[in-house]
């Protein structure tokens with residue numbers, strides 16, 4: 164296991180122990196050990212005496228050793244045996260932590276979100292420390308969670324997709340293969356996976372796939388298509404002869420809406436499109452098309468990247484040769500919003516800086532939480548000043564990268580900011596966002612954010628609608644008005660790359676770009692591995708037709724520093 168996986172496992176142990184209501188100091192021990200592993204500059208496997216790590220004693224050292232060497236520690240096995248697996252999901256509901264979930268389990272016998280949603284009115288309110296209001300809130304959260312048809316987030320879907328694709332591509336019979344469907348288009352959530360492969364020995368490839376190690380269940384199995392289930396997810400593989408690969412890949416990439424408009428266009432040219440190729444109208448003889456590029460060319464269009472295939476004007480733009488020059492992840496030069504262990508992050512200034520250097524970034528801005536966000540260990544003005552010094556000192560030590568110090572400052576209920584202007588003035592960059600008082604209504608919420616935008620130190624507004632995919636609906640806010648105000652006040656809007664946020668959503672990003680508002684694409688990383696989420700933010704920006712000129716963190720360092728000096 165890598166350090167990040169070991170740390171995550173230690174955190175899971177802590178959560179399970181918390182569900183069991185174990186002593187606070189023991190739980191804290193595991194959380195601290197997770198941080199120590201995360202902060203370690205080399206693979207934990209190579210550490211000879213693990214007790215040298217901060218917060219790690221004999222018991223923890225043995226657990227970490229097991230994890231590092233891919234064994235399940237006895238302690239974890241016992242916890243998983245004793246605690247119903249469905250409870251972990253309960254701990255993720257907004258407003259329900261491991262302590263509360265543990266009590267729901269012990270006192271009401273709840274073992275899953277589903278059971279929680281089915282509780283009778285009054286049952287929860289009768290528990291000590293719960294009232295009518297908290298009952299309502301928790302029940303609503305459970306019912307919303309149960310009602311939403313769960314779709315995979317991009318990181319899960321990508322991990323599974325690449326694993327399965329790796330198997331297909333690794334077969335000798337396979338000439339070419341690609342993930343198709345919504346994952347190829349990088350939609351923010353994914354229903355099922357579609358894979359398209361080119362092979363002249365289709366049947367052998369199909370048979371191999373149907374008996375692959377990851378297959379839990381075979382739903383359909385023919386010589387050119389195999390549908391399977393794997394970890395609860397359906398994966399559809401379709402196979403064609405190499406000369407027809409372009410047609411099939413295009414068809415199953417979709418979207419359906421894009422395919423329909425494209426077909427209508429073809430009909431006007433006297434052509435029929437199908438998954439088998441192109442045919443002259445009136446004949447049934449489909450001529451296979453080997454590549455997507457060729458297909459678009461035959462239809463008089465420039466190549467349309469998958470992220471744009473949503474029937475949102477892409478065909479007209481391709482016809483006129485006016486498709487955007489989409490931003491690419493390699494064009495991102497820095498991350499403007501990452502956390503450290505000064506607030507609720509796991510990494511240190513150094514470990515995050517080194518991870519950013521490894522990504523080839525020219526700059527990195529540390530934005531920890533502000534003072535009133537106590538649950539996230541927000542920084543008092545004194546600690547912020549201390550951190551500012553630490554970042555300046557670290558910047559000297561790392562000539563490869565410019566390290567800057569900002570803050571993710573809470574927008575308070577009245578729209579004022581969580582630090583005085585004099586302190587904000589000392590920071591390199593200010594990200595403003597809302598973490599509390601979500602239910603104030605659209606008017607008040609919009610006014611609150613507009614007031615923050617009017618503060619001349621605020622550079623960008625983070626996660627402007629507060630949505631969390633599969634878990635929390637966006638709060639009520641007039642985003643179009645925010646976009647207009649962002650333009651007037653020269654404030655950017657942030658696109659958060661976390662797979663469960665991706666907020667601002669694509670239609671609004673496009674609206675913002677059309678209005679001339681610039682975007683920051685940030686990861687909001689709380690550990691080193693999350694820095695790699697940037698690709699998901701970039702893919703959403705691409706879906707919104709963004710070019711690098713509209714993305715502040717695509718600026719080269721000198722221009723970025725110029726922007727910081729003169730921004731508002």
Ligand code: DGT
Nearest residue numbers: 344345352353354355357414415416417418419422
């Ligand atoms: P998902 O799986 O719900 O996240 O979304 P998609 O887009 O992957 O949809 P899916 O898996 O049902 O089908 C994959 C692609 O295959 C879809 O984007 C377009 C194409 N396709 C599937 N069924 C139809 C259909 O009935 N008509 C047309 N025109 N295209 C279809």
Ligand code: CA
Nearest residue numbers: 344345355356
């Ligand atoms: Ca699909």
Ligand code: CA
Nearest residue numbers: 558561564565
């Ligand atoms: Ca530096």
Ligand code: ZN
Nearest residue numbers: 500502571687
């Ligand atoms: Zn943040």
